[in-house]
Structures are given as structure tokens and as C-alpha cells.
Amino acid sequence: MPSTLPVSDLLSSSPAYTSDLGAAYHGDSRELLQELPTNSIDLVVTSPPFDLAHQKEYGDDWGEEDYQDWFLEFAAEVKRVLAEHGSFVIEIGGAFEEGTPVRSTYQFELLARLTSEEGMFQLAQDFYWHNPAKLPSPAEWVNRRRIRVSDAVTHVWWLAPNISTASATEDDEHPIPEADNRRVLTEFSDSQKYLLHKRKYNSGERPSGHNISEEGFFTDAGGAIPDNLFSATNTRSQTHYDKMCQRAGLDKHPARFPPEIPEFFIQFLTPNSPYENWDRGYLDRPIVLDIFGGSNITGKIAEDNDRHWLAFEKDQDYLESSELRFLSPGEVLRKYEDEQRGLDEFTDK
Incomplete structure (x- = not known):
């Protein structure tokens, strides 16, 4: 029977902050992951740092192979802590080779190592x-020389622990990995609504080889099955997080991914409440983990969807501002006014 303990009890470290269903931790994910029990996490959704051209906090002369080796250290621990039915979702951007209009293949090489050489995961789907709001880039090749088009698409990989094909398909009630596209159905298009209403279309074999039955398009499952393309911006400037950062005087995380991505995978790859019959997990409901927490949009979406969550973040400033997602405007005002008042009193002495 799954435990009803709070999710923060899974680690020996003390959380930087907690919410009703989750906990955020300051530190290196490689070390924090080691504190988690084996097979305890139901879903990992993350967006790792990947700006190789600008190096950022990666260190000097950190090349593509170094990046792959670095990431695989995290992946090995993710594999250990994932439940058999769990999933590892990675949003990872591409890059051009420095100084040339040639695409780097580093993320594909990393994917190959994750799924073949290292043998840790299988690619469930890409x-x-x-x-659509991304500025034209890279500027040298797109804006100045006009020899490339804007790079506005990033890859999202859905990985599953490396298991046998038989285990993944023999149990329809409990698939491995856990997934159900009925939880993420989208609204039917106007044409499909009309077809369902009219109940008439041309059946038969299509040039593609598909044979459409006379009743095949009349099934109303409550919505359309989504495809594997997200179209969403990350330039929103009037969200609760943005407003609270401004009110608290904290810097926003510079590279947030849109809420549509974690929301889709949390709903698709973990079951919805109520959890009276939930017996597959470590706790009383699914646990969602982000190992590169950033602004912790993953944790917030998990909480809003009634899942447990954990977030690991190495940067103290990012971690501090991420807590604002879970605080009301009044709570933010009181917390940061009190801190500023205490600082002013200390300065006056």
C-alpha cells in the first residue's frame, strides 16, 4: 500500500520550501537524486541547460562530448529512481557549431547514448x-547573411526505462510506461464536429493505404487525440510569477519553458485523482520530479493537477524566485516587506 508520508520525507536534506504537495531543494541534482529511494519517482520532466555557445555556468572549454558525459551522470540516477512504469521527459534545444552555419548534432548523439550505448532508456516517442514568438536566430546566419531560417523548434524526448517489449504491451490496464492519451484529448475541429453531426463521408481505401470503414469516423471519444507538436510561447509577461518577481524585487528565470509542456506530460503520463485505487507508486499519489527546477513551473503544474512534486535547483536565486509561484500576492508582500524592514532596521543600527 502506498505511503501517505509527505514527499519531503523521501530525502534526508531539508527543503528550501514546501507546499501542500511538494518540496523544492537547493543543491546539485546528482547528489540529491542519491537520497531518493530506488523506484520511487513516477515521472521526471525537465529542461536541462544546453547553451553550449555561451558556456554559462558549465565551465571553461566545455565541449559537446563533455556535455554528454555530464548529462549521463544525472541520467544514471534518474534511471535508478524511476519506477518501472515511469517516464523521463527532456526538453532540449539545439545549437549551431560555433562560427559556422552548421547544426550541431550533440543532442542526437546524447539521445543515442541514452538509448543504445548506455542502454538505460528506450525512446517512447519524440x-x-x-x-512562434522566438526571435530569429542565430543572428549571424539568419539576420545578417540571410543563409538560414530562424531556429524556432526544440526537441522533447519521452524516454522510458529499458524494459522488454512484452512487459510494455501485455497489460492494457497497466501499460509500461504509464500513459493514456484519453487524459489529454483536445477539442474536435469544426470539420470533425460537422462530420459527427452529418454522419456521412467517403469511406474506403485512401492513396496512403489506409482503409477507412463506413463507421470509423463516427466514434466520439470526447475529443481528438493530440499530435506530437506543441506550439506555445514562453514570452508571457503578465503571469503570476512575473508579477510576484516584480513585487518582491527578484530576477525572473531567463529561460522558462511554457506550462503547456509539463502540463501535457503530467496529465498524459500519470493518472488523475481520485487515488483510492492507486497502488503502483511509492506514495499515495504520483510523484513528479524536475532535476533542473529553474522557475519550478513543473512543480506548480503538478500541484495544480493534484500530484506530488519535487524540484532540485543549484542556483539559489532561481530557487528563491520559484517559491513565488506558490505564494499569494499578500504572502509575497508580507514576506518581502518584513525582510526589507528587518534589513533597514539592521542598517540603521
């Missing part, structure tokens, strides 16, 4: 995030 997804793509199109950001």
Missing part, C-alpha cells in the same frame, strides 16, 4: 516544441 515531440517538438515550436515557439
Whole structure:
């Protein structure tokens, strides 16, 4: 029977902050992951740092192979902590080779190592995030020389622990990995609504080889099965997080991924409440983990969807501002006014 303990009891470290269903931790994910019990996590959704051209916090002369080796250290621990039915979802951007109009293949090489050489995961399905608001880039090849088009799509990989094909398909009630596209149905198009109403279409074999039955398009399952392409921006500036960062005087995380991505995978790859019959997990409901927490949009979406969550973040400033997602405007005002008042009193002395 799954435990009803709070999710923060899974680690020996003290959380930086907690909410009703989750806990955020400051530190290196490689070390924090080691504190988690084996097979305790139902879903990992994350967006790792990947800006190789600008190096950021990665260190000097950190090349593509170094990046792959670095990431595989995290992946090995993710594999250990994932439940057999769990999933590992990675949103990872591409890059151009420095100084040339040639695409780097580093993320494909990493995927190959994750799924073949290292043998840790299987690629359940690949997804793509199109950001229609992304500025034309890279500027040298797109804006100045005009020899490439804007790079506005990033890859999202849905990985599952490496298991036998038989285990993945023999149990329809409990598939491995856990997944159900009925939880993420979208609204039917106007044409499909009309077809369902009219109940008439041309059946038969299509040039593609598909043979459409006379009743095949009349099934109303409550919505359309989504495809593997997200189209969403990450440029929203009037969200609760944005407003609270401004009110608290904290810097926003510079590279947030849109809420549509974690929301889709949390709903698709973990069951909805109520959890009276939930017996597959470590706790009384699914646990969602983000190992590169950033602004912790994954944790917030998990909480809003009644799942447990954990977030690991190495940067103290990012972690501090991420807590604002879980605080009301009044709570933010009181917390940061009190802190500023205490600082002013200390300065006056």
C-alpha cells in the first residue's frame, strides 16, 4: 500500500520550501537524486541547460562530448529512481557549431547514448516544441547573411526505462510506461464536429493505404487525440510569477519553458485523482520530479493537477524566485516587506 508520508520525507536534506504537495531543494541534482529511494519517482520532466555557445555556468572549454558525459551522470540516477512504469521527459534545444552555419548534432548523439550505448532508456516517442514568438536566430546566419531560417523548434524526448517489449504491451490496464492519451484529448475541429453531426463521408481505401470503414469516423471519444507538436510561447509577461518577481524585487528565470509542456506530460503520463485505487507508486499519489527546477513551473503544474512534486535547483536565486509561484500576492508582500524592514532596521543600527 502506498505511503501517505509527505514527499519531503523521501530525502534526508531539508527543503528550501514546501507546499501542500511538494518540496523544492537547493543543491546539485546528482547528489540529491542519491537520497531518493530506488523506484520511487513516477515521472521526471525537465529542461536541462544546453547553451553550449555561451558556456554559462558549465565551465571553461566545455565541449559537446563533455556535455554528454555530464548529462549521463544525472541520467544514471534518474534511471535508478524511476519506477518501472515511469517516464523521463527532456526538453532540449539545439545549437549551431560555433562560427559556422552548421547544426550541431550533440543532442542526437546524447539521445543515442541514452538509448543504445548506455542502454538505460528506450525512446517512447519524440515531440517538438515550436515557439512562434522566438526571435530569429542565430543572428549571424539568419539576420545578417540571410543563409538560414530562424531556429524556432526544440526537441522533447519521452524516454522510458529499458524494459522488454512484452512487459510494455501485455497489460492494457497497466501499460509500461504509464500513459493514456484519453487524459489529454483536445477539442474536435469544426470539420470533425460537422462530420459527427452529418454522419456521412467517403469511406474506403485512401492513396496512403489506409482503409477507412463506413463507421470509423463516427466514434466520439470526447475529443481528438493530440499530435506530437506543441506550439506555445514562453514570452508571457503578465503571469503570476512575473508579477510576484516584480513585487518582491527578484530576477525572473531567463529561460522558462511554457506550462503547456509539463502540463501535457503530467496529465498524459500519470493518472488523475481520485487515488483510492492507486497502488503502483511509492506514495499515495504520483510523484513528479524536475532535476533542473529553474522557475519550478513543473512543480506548480503538478500541484495544480493534484500530484506530488519535487524540484532540485543549484542556483539559489532561481530557487528563491520559484517559491513565488506558490505564494499569494499578500504572502509575497508580507514576506518581502518584513525582510526589507528587518534589513533597514539592521542598517540603521
